[in-house]
Structure formats: structure tokens, C-alpha cells
């Protein structure tokens with residue numbers, strides 16, 4: 386049973402308070418229709434076709450959860466923060482790289498002979514910066530690359546086989562690349578279509594964290610609207626056998642009072658026939674095992 390994982394960096398479940406939580410004040414029509422309300426901390430939400438479970442991202446380690454350890458935990462099912470004794474920001478350390486290279490979903494599923502894809506588009510500028518050592522790979526890219534996955538480029542984007550991290554391709558056009566514009570909804574539809582050709586498809590969206598840190602021009606409310614469009618499009622185009630999973634590595638965007646990460650739980654939203662595998666999720670370390678369990682299930686004649 387195929388799975389599409391929409392990974393949103395820095396999205397927690399906060400209180401339903403429009404004054405502090407952009408998810409509580411945003412229109413978010415897709416999320417509200419799906420969940421019967423906004424994407425906020427309401428405990429487990431169990432509705433026809435969808436399950437939302439809050440997951441701990443602090444992992445019993447003091448301090449604020451961070452991306453490198455959070456993404457390593459999410460991708461491997463190992464408590465990466467406990468393994469290295471702290472929350473590691475941004476780029477994975479040597480120990481985390483070893484963990485990712487051997488135990489990520491990309492690596493383990495490929496060893497099992499599964500068809501696996503990272504659906505992000507990587508720009509020529511990104512590859513040049515890697516080459517010049519001006520940039521290192523963050524956890525998701527590193528895990529996919531070391532598992533032998535091909536990092537998709539502009540030709541893939543033009544052919545409908547990938548989506549740029551900003552969903553719309555606007556940034557690429559600003560850099561002078563001739564790529565067609567997509568709406569967030571169309572980006573979601575495209576990712577669902579890509580997922581129809583694979584067994585596990587992963588997409589990383591990190592404007593959520595950057596906007597919450599105040600590091601990009603887009604404000605938190607704009608990015609919440611993009612998330613809603615992305616999820617709405619993915620569900621709109623999902624084949625009946627596809628399970629769409631939306632999750633995160635740590636909180637941030639849901640608390641506009643600060644630009645720092647939060648210790649809030651993160652959403653594990655599972656829509657589609659494999660959602661039951663996510664009912665037992667309590668922490669972000671439970672996500673990779675649930676993805677594997679969903680993949681292992683035969684496609685039955687279930688209805689969404």
C-alpha cells in the first residue's frame with residue numbers, strides 16, 4: 386500500500402488561540418473540512434478517512450527540539466537526540482549521518498527492494514553550492530542521497546516529476562530559470578500523482594520553519610495557507626490506495642509569540658486506507674515504523 390509523506394519542518398500543534406496560533410486564525414479550508422476544525426491541539430481526531438494523532442518531538446532530552454535530530458528520529462525510528470545526548474540543529478553530525486545512511490526509511494526500504502522517491506526539486510545553484518562546499522546536505526537530502534536515490538532537478542520539475550521546496554517555483558523564476566508556475570494545490574496534486582508511481586514518496590517543505598523564524602519574506606499566515614493548499618491538493622488527487630501522511634520534526638510555526646522552536650507535540654495526520662497504522666504513534670520515533678507497516682499491507686479492496 387503506497388504512502389506519500391508530506392514533511393513540514395517546524396509545525397507543532399498549539400492551542401486553538403487565533404491571537405497566537407496562525408493555524409487557528411487561518412482560513413485553511415482543506416484542513417478544516419478534513420478535521421472538522423483547524424490543525425490545533427485537540428488530542429486524537431478520528432474522522433471518516435482521516436486520523437490525527439499528536440506526537441512528542443522532545444524525545445525526553447532537555448532543551449528545544451531541533452531539525453537534525455528530529456528529522457533523523459522521524460526518518461529512522463531511533464531516538465536520535467538521546468543517541469547523541471542533545472538536540473542538534475540544522476546539519477546532522479557524524480553520528481547522525483551514520484544513523485541516517487544505514488537506518489533511514491529511504492535506506493531500509495531500498496534494501497527491501499521498494500520503489501522510493503524524494504520528490505523535491507534541487508536547483509543547479511544547490512548542486513553548485515554543494516560542490517563548492519558552501520552548503521552541506523540537511524538530514525532528509527543526506528538520507529535520500531546516501532540511500533542511492535536520484536536527487537531530482539529542473540528537468541524533472543518541468544516534466545511533472547518533482548516540486549520545488551517553495552511549491553510554486555517562484556524562487557527559481559527569480560533566479561532566471563524557465564519553470565512553469567504551480568499553485569500550492571497543484572503542487573499537492575502533483576505529489577499525489579508522483580506517489581502513484583512509487584511505494585514511498587517523501588516531500589520536504591521547510592518554509593514553515595523559516596517563516597516562523599522570520600527568515601523569509603513570506604509571513605506565517607501566508608505559509609499556513611500554502612500548507613492548506615498543499616494538503617488539499619494531495620488529498621484531491623490521491624488514488625484510493627494511497628495513504629497521505631503529514632507530519633513534522635518539532636513545533637515552531639504554531640506559536641507566533643516567539644521565533645524559537647517549541648516543545649509542543651507535532652501532528653501526525655494520516656489520511657487514506659493505511660491510517661490505522663498511525664493510531665499507536667506517540668512520538669516522532671513511531672512514524673517510520675508506521676510507514677513501514679503501511680507499505681507492508683497488501684492493497685485491499687478498501688474504500689477511503
Ligand SMILES: [Zn+2]
Pocket residue numbers: 395452594595598637646
Ligand atoms: Zn528551525
